Amino acid sequence: MTTILWFKRDLRVHDHPALELAARDEQVVPLYIVEPDYWALPDTSDRQLAFLQECLADLQNALRGLGSDLVIRVGDAVEVFWDLYQTVKFDRLVSHEETGNAWTFDRDKRVAAWVRGQSIGWIELPQSGVVRRLQDRDGWARHRNAYTARTPVQAPKALPPCDLPSDPIPTLCTPESCSGRQPGGRNHALSLLGGFLNKRGQTYRRAMSSPFEGATACSRLSPHLAFGTLTIREVVQTTATRQREVKGGPRDGWAGSLTSFQSRLAWRDHFMQKLEDEPELEQRCLHRAYEGMRPLEPDHSRLSAWENGETGLPFLDACLRSLRATGWLNFRMRAMLVSVASYHLWLDWRSTGPHLARMFTDYEPGIHWSQMQMQSGTTGINTPRIYNPIKQGTDQDPTGAFTRMWLPELAEVPDAHLQTPWRWDRAGRVLGKTYPDPIVDVAEAARSARDRIFSMRRSVDHLETQRVIHKHASRKDSAGHFVNDRAARKPRRAKPDDAQLKLDL
The missing domain is CATH 1.10.579.10 (DNA Cyclobutane Dipyrimidine Photolyase, subunit A, domain 3)
Structure with a gap:
């Protein structure tokens, strides 16, 4: 079986259930689609595109380390899938669920119609505590906490080789100056997480409201969670490990700061659930x-x-x-x-x-x-x-x-x-x-x-x-x-x- 693994807001290989599922198949095509119409929207910008490209470079290196490669295509998603289908008669499409804006929601509906027309199965897996087709909020917290408590999915040891060509990424947004922008990629994300939990986060509860101190005392993980170089589950569990280390220790700010941070991680899923329930x-x-x-x-x-x-x-x-x-x-x-x-x-x-x-x-x-x-x-x-x-x-x-x-x-x-x-x-x-x-x-x-x-x-x-x-x-x-x-x-x-x-x- 040949599977297309469609990367979206999940630019990593660790704790990636969609990758773990796709890796069982005979042939896997890791794919990222750069969509020009998306980058022309009023809520997208050059700083986000630049961060994305750094994340893609990191992801590409990680996939090459597994013996595969990332195929980057530029264009409308349905047209890209059509083109790939002519080259690789894939049987299945696998991706994570995405809680995006109205444009990505409509794009996913078009892709769903296309795969049905070709009798191709599309499997979407959750990657956070957000629940699809939720009727009301009763029991939601239990589901979210159960999800974040599960053991993270390990990256596969190897993937089948993939030698399909990639498209160069053109200039899609108006170039802008954002000299203080955070760099993208999982390596930067892991560095931030470690630095926050072991050093910077001690004053998080007290300093988060200050425009000066907050820039250092906050985790600064938000863009990495948004683009998926880290998962919410990884961050919750790594933070919980650190909480156990400081428990019973001196009253030096760590316990309270880590509790506050865990609370905000839960609120993150809570707010995303709102858009999922009511686009x-x-x-x-x-x-x-x-x-x-x-x-x-x-x-x-x-x-x-x-x-x-x-x-x-x-x-x-x-x-x-x-x-x-x-x-x-x-x-x-x-x-x-x-x-x-x-x-x-x-x-x-x-x-x-x-x-x-x-x-x-x-x-x-x-x-x-x-x-x-x-x-x-x-x-x-x-x-x-x-x-x-x-x-x-x-x-x-x-x-x-x-x-x-x-x-x-x-x-x-x-x-x-x-x-x-x-x-x-x-x-x-x-x-x-x-x-x-x-x-x-x-x-x-x-x-x-x-x-x-x-x-x-x-x-x-x-x-x-x-x-x-x-x-x-x-x-x-x-x-x-x-x-x-x-x-x-x-x-x-x-x-x-x-x-x-x-x-x-």
């Missing part, structure tokens, strides 16, 4: 009553100022510029970017979401779109949290070092007025010249948004709210742990930071 949430409000709350046609001057870090709100602008240059931002700052855009600037999440998706090297559709809606207040089941960017700057960047790094035009503004330069008695030397005046009054915009959002919450259809709870809400006990009892169907209100778990880890 439409990428395009419409999860709670349907919130459609039309904000104008679909954005105020383009506000949107442009926000995208370019020119809102006149220093800490917000510093975070936006840092994100553009590095492809990463910690969880609290990501939440603040969406909150200010959604409430103070009153921009719809469908206007701001694509920009952030492009900026994040670790863009994971299941988490991204679920979080865009949570932070903008359109789920109907999460308490709206309106971040004050001035307070966040004061709290998270108390020395001003982060803000000054990304806003050199504020060099002469004294520390006391760094987050509110308009209050400086010499503001005219800077504002409107080298740095813009604030585009909104923070306090007034927050009051207006709060009135609007809570007025909406009081008038919504509660049957629709119950639908969202039944289908998407976590089942947790009073301590915040996932549970599986049907009696817990109506969850507790999330703690404020429960809503901020962007894919930053």
Whole structure:
């Protein structure tokens, strides 16, 4: 039997159930399809493509070490399969399940129709705690925990040789500067994991909210989980091993930090499950009553100022510029970017979401779109949290070092007025010249948004709210742990930071 092993967001050979299954066959063609139409989408970018290419190079080396090779083809997936079918009369297609964006979902439906037409079997295997065709959240945590507890699948000792030619990868995205982007590939992922669990992660719980300290104290594994150079199961089990090592040791921060990290790994699958269960949430409000709350046609001057870090709100602008240059931002700052855009600037999440998706090297559709809606207040089941960017700057960047790094035009503004330069008695030397005046009054915009959002919450259809709870809400006990009892169907209100778990880890 000849099998096509279709790599997608699973760019590794270790803990790869699809590879383990395909390796049993007489002939295996490891395939990755670079799809130009995908890379032309508004939520994809050059930084993600560059990371992907580094991951593919690592994967190719790993497969060559097993006696095979990675076949890279460029084009529409169905057309690529047609072409391969003329050369290699394959009998089976094997891949992992993918919780991608609407485009990949539609592509998979086209591929499914094609393989049926050729009487080719397509086997898709799970690679995370996300469950296909889930009816509701009862019992989900038990399934997820059982999955992550299973022994990881070892890479095969060898694969049949594969000598099919590959296509060169053309320039598909507008080239951009992202000098601080993380490098891709499993070797980098393993280095990050080891460094986090043995050194950097000690201050994770305390430092994760700081834009400076978080860049080091966070694991930085999010792009590797998004592209699949590591599996969630590997990370959960390796972390659990480290937890056993520090148990009973000195109160030095390790135990609490590792517990928090495990919690965020569980939340990762939780949020991805939302998109798996309701793919439409990428395009419409999860709670349907919130459609039309904000104008679909954005105020383009506000949107442009926000995208370019020119809102006149220093800490917000510093975070936006840092994100553009590095492809990463910690969880609290990501939440603040969406909150200010959604409430103070009153921009719809469908206007701001694509920009952030492009900026994040670790863009994971299941988490991204679920979080865009949570932070903008359109789920109907999460308490709206309106971040004050001035307070966040004061709290998270108390020395001003982060803000000054990304806003050199504020060099002469004294520390006391760094987050509110308009209050400086010499503001005219800077504002409107080298740095813009604030585009909104923070306090007034927050009051207006709060009135609007809570007025909406009081008038919504509660049957629709119950639908969202039944289908998407976590089942947790009073301590915040996932549970599986049907009696817990109506969850507790999330703690404020429960809503901020962007894919930053």
